[in-house]
Amino acid sequence: MKATGIVRRIDELGRVVIPKEIRKTLRIREGDPLELFTDKGELMLKKYSPIASVDRFAEGTAKSLAEQSGLLAAISDTDAILAACGTGKKWLLGKTVSEKLTEIMLSRRCYAAAKAESGDIVPITSDGEGEFTAQAIVPIVANGDCLGSVILLSAEAGAILESPAVKLARLTADIIAGQFE
Numbered sequence: 001m002k003a004t005g006i007v008r009r010i011d012e013l014g015r016v017v018i019p020k021e022i023r024k025t026l027r028i029r030e031g032d033p034l035e036l037f038t039d040k041g042e043l044m045l046k047k048y049s050p051i052a053s054v055d056r057f058a059e060g061t062a063k064s065l066a067e068q069s070g071l072l073a074a075i076s077d078t079d080a081i082l083a084a085c086g087t088g089k090k091w092l093l094g095k096t097v098s099e100k101l102t103e104i105m106l107s108r109r110c111y112a113a114a115k116a117e118s119g120d121i122v123p124i125t126s127d128g129e130g131e132f133t134a135q136a137i138v139p140i141v142a143n144g145d146c147l148g149s150v151i152l153l154s155a156e157a158g159a160i161l162e163s164p165a166v167k168l169a170r171l172t173a174d175i176i177a178g179q180f181e
Contacts, residue, residue, distance in 0.1 A: 018045075027079050027096075049077040050180050051140065051148045057179065058083040065172050069152055069165045072132075074124070075140075075176070077148040078105060081125065088155060091130035097149075098123040104137050105146050110170065111137040114160040124151060134159040136166045138173040142180035150176070 008016050018028065026047060028034070033048040051058055058075040062083040065073035072086035076097050084092045097105075100122045104111045113119030114134040121132055134154040140147045150173040152165055 047079065049079065051075065051077045051176065052082055054179055055082060058176070061172055061176060065150070065152070065168065069168055071161070071165060072153040072155070074151040074153070075148065076101070076151065078102060078146060082148070088130055088153070092124060095125035095127060098126050098128070101137065101149065105139045105149050108139050108141050108146055110139070110166070112161055112166055116158045116160050124153070131155060133157060134161045136161045136169045138169045140173045140176050142177040147177065147180065149173070
């Protein structure tokens with residue numbers, strides 16, 4: 001653990017304010033669930049990710065999606081890429097998602113683009129690695145909350161993601177969301 005030097009008092013209702021700088025650094029937004037842990041007299045807070053709790057399922061799902069679509073497939077929560085399968089997965093796995101991808105997830109709308117059709121390709125990770133030519137992004141929404149996204153990517157020149165691939169990504173997002181309803 002890293003000390004911040006910031007000290008806060010607990011109010012009469014048991015609340016404590018997490019400073020804005022720390023919330024920004026850890027990408028904690030208003031309404032985000034936090035998980036509480038105790039260990040040897042210490043209290044720890046961790047941003048809760050329902051999808052991370054089913055990481056094996058996410059890995060298997062990404063693998064199946066990549067095999068069925070022939071594309072690079074990834075599953076993210078609202079902060080990072082949790083599972084990826086296909087050519088180029090090393091560019092994605094474990095990386096923090098980009099602000100633009102976060103905006104798409106929070107809009108709860110599907111997004112598809114291809115450079116061949118002059119589409120705006122959204123950077124998937126915050127470091128912007130990986131040069132992709134086509135993409136489909138489908139938010140995973142359960143009980144009104146955005147939990148993450150299903151992402152299909154191609155780096156092939158002139159690639160256009162056809163309707164069956166996008167439908168497969170939507171189906172995958174629905175199956176994952178069904179795990180939480």
